[in-house]
Amino acid sequence: MRNLIDILDLSVEEIDELIAVGNDIIDHPEKYREACKYKTLATLFFEPSTRTRLSFEAAMLELGGRVLGFSEASSSSAAKGESVADTIAVVSGYADIIAMRHPKEGAPIVGASKATVPIINAGDGGHNHPTQTLTDLITIKREKGRFNDLTIGLCGDLKFGRTVHSLIAAMSRYPGVRFVLISPEELKVPSYVKNTYIKAKGIPYEQTTALENVIEKLDVLYMTRVQRERFFNEEDYLRLKDCYVLTPEKMAMAKQDLIVLHPLPRVNEISVAVDDDPRACYFRQARYGKFIRMALIMKLLEEANK
């Protein structure tokens, strides 16, 4: 059974193929209206994430399929102490494909071991979130037209932000990519991520603590939230937080064809005044997320039927 647990489960060719299908769905939605007719997606959310769950459900409905599931553990059998393995074994009998989100890292691996239908990891704690990375990738492709020869700035919490690590891993597979890592000292990219995906591949990169120093170089700017609780003290937080807030003044220094991404939800790291800038892609990005999930559901169902 083919699952998607970790973005690295997919080859570069498979990602390119998913993005091509996603783009075709955006351009010709009518072709796909019945692509998953009579098929059922179960969305099993052991912790709430309304945004991700709605994206999956919208994707399946637009493919002509049906959805069932639960949106938090307290309304499911997990609250009575049922194991992940048992829940998945049971739901495998009710659905053709499962998207699961769980607060514990590695839960989808346990789920996949008992599933008789494909499993999609819709986030396991701070560990993996492969459909977010696919969303980021289709956005870059759709907005820039390419993956190669891009200078990609990653800004904010680069230490704990797993979507940042996955995006680095995925983008490091394309030629001509450069990374600019923008974060406070306390929230720098962990050395194993830097060693494995940047240094070992000889990819040019630079590290800085202030966005305004580097924004003019960037083709892609990936913003993340800098959480107050990640800082050792309040003083540092107050001193540094503005360095990681995107404002119209900073946008004025950037290239005309920059694209700004954010996995959402945003708190205050992008000023609302930036939203009307055509370079702000984050709401379009959320929309593309639905299309790439449609492509993924179709692919996994197809492979399951082989």
Added chain:
Amino acid sequence: MNIDSIINGIVIDHITAGKAMQIYNMLNLDKLDCQIAIIKNAASNRNGRKDIIKIASDIDLDLGILAFICPTATINIIRDGKVIEKRNLKLPERIEGVLRCKNPRCITTTEQEIRHIFILTNPETAEYRCMYCDTKASN
């Protein structure tokens, strides 16, 4: 110091000094009812000091976990008082059901009767990571 040589059994030699008790515990040697000698801080040509464990019984040892705890250790199989075989240790591709994942956010902390499984991710540094959450194993 004089310790009887064993006639039939296994000698785990060249254990890094100080690791004998850890090996004793992790290989569950306390469950055996044969004679076992633990020699600590013996003189060694190779490393200065070493620990040795002598087991007077021909048991099946988990050489994989031994390799993980102490890759320099060597195994001598003794028959009729003679070394009939020397074995070098090789790191196993996976370690199952011995190490426990220490990441409190890992699914292994809550899922019932789950086997803790670690995968060899870097043979040069003997690095193992939890199959579920990718957290590094510590020995």
